[in-house]
Amino acid sequence: MNIIEVENLSFKYKGAGRYSLRDITLSVKKGEFIGIIGGSGSGKSTFCLTLNGIIPHSIQGTFEGNVIVAGLNTREHSVAELSTKVGLVFQNPDSQIFNMTVLEEVAFALENLGVERDEMWRRIKWALKLVGLWDKREEFPPNLSGGEKQRLAIASVLVMKPEILVLDEPTSQLDPMGKESVLNLIKLLNKEEKITILVVEHNTEFLLENADRVFVFSDGKIILEGKPENVFEDVETLMKIGVRIPARIRIGYELKKKGLLKRATVSAKELKKALKLPQT
Numbered sequence: 475m476n477i478i479e480v481e482n483l484s485f486k487y488k489g490a491g492r493y494s495l496r497d498i499t500l501s502v503k504k505g506e507f508i509g510i511i512g513g514s515g516s517g518k519s520t521f522c523l524t525l526n527g528i529i530p531h532s533i534q535g536t537f538e539g540n541v542i543v544a545g546l547n548t549r550e551h552s553v554a555e556l557s558t559k560v561g562l563v564f565q566n567p568d569s570q571i572f573n574m575t576v577l578e579e580v581a582f583a584l585e586n587l588g589v590e591r592d593e594m595w596r597r598i599k600w601a602l603k604l605v606g607l608w609d610k611r612e613e614f615p616p617n618l619s620g621g622e623k624q625r626l627a628i629a630s631v632l633v634m635k636p637e638i639l640v641l642d643e644p645t646s647q648l649d650p651m652g653k654e655s656v657l658n659l660i661k662l663l664n665k666e667e668k669i670t671i672l673v674v675e676h677n678t679e680f681l682l683e684n685a686d687r688v689f690v691f692s693d694g695k696i697i698l699e700g701k702p703e704n705v706f707e708d709v710e711t712l713m714k715i716g717v718r719i720p721a722r723i724r725i726g727y728e729l730k731k732k733g734l735l736k737r738a739t740v741s742a743k744e745l746k747k748a749l750k751l752p753q754t
């Protein structure tokens with residue numbers, strides 16, 4: 475079953491000279507893990523904003539085509555309603571945190587939703603335990619580490635019980651440990667909680683290992699799409715648009731150019747064989 479259907483989507487910000495999204499058509503199956511990559515200014519963030527209706531409801535411009543999430547056409551439903559289906563997480567957790575304690579922060583998201591008290595508690599406990607912050611529930615959010623703040627921002631959208639989570643560069647402002655904790659959480663949410671994930675992420679190694687499919691944006695269009703091992707095989711196109719090539723693929727690509735490998739995207743084992751390194 476397709477949980478996201480995008481049909482001929484184009485968008486131009488009000489006053490902008492050119493379209494930021496140009497004729498995008500795609501679908502995502504329930505439970506899929508999608509990685510989104512592309513050069514700077516290629517439309518990745520704009521695309522994310524169309525998935526819970528911020529575009530076209532809160533940001534003005536010329537909107538063409540249709541975005542249908544969990545059966546709802548975003549044109550016909552409010553951002554509040556769509557937020558119970560699609561949770562959106564941005565790169566800077568500080569911009570999403572306003573309350574005095576971790577617990578209040580997560581509860582805040584539910585306050586206007588009319589969820590009954592027992593259910594509210596169940597959801598808060600579930601979300602905070604899942605992101606590993608239950609023991610820090612009385613903390614003042616600004617005192618948390620970067621990774622903890624981002625996990626709190628994720629918990630604040632999880633309490634809405636979204637079927638889809640869209641994360642726009644969620645690790646770009648975190649230190650290595652914070653990055654790892656957030657990436658591990660994203661994997662867990664997909665594998666254990668069966669949440670459909672779309673993540674804009676520069677860590678292409680992570681996407682190569684974990685994504686079911688990758689969408690590559692360039693100049694408002696999707697120019698490549700498919701399984702990571704097929705998308706990353708097109709090293710030259712990706713380099714041209716400024717995408718970081720995973721280290722293993724960079725080596726594979728050099729060996730392929732020398733005729734030592736048929737594909738750049740081979741396993742670490744095949745790579746060692748081609749380099750005549752011992753298999754450990």
Ligand SMILES: Nc1ncnc2c1ncn2[C@@H]1O[C@H](COP(=O)(O)OP(=O)(O)OP(=O)(O)O)[C@@H](O)[C@H]1O
Nearest residue numbers: 487488490494512513514515516517518519520521
């Ligand atoms: N509010 C806005 N008003 C006008 N143009 C905008 C606005 N936001 C983004 N754009 C333009 O839309 C295009 C796509 O931007 P977008 O932020 O979606 O790209 P991106 O791939 O997410 O880039 P980055 O990786 O640098 O965040 C760019 O040309 C950008 O200048």
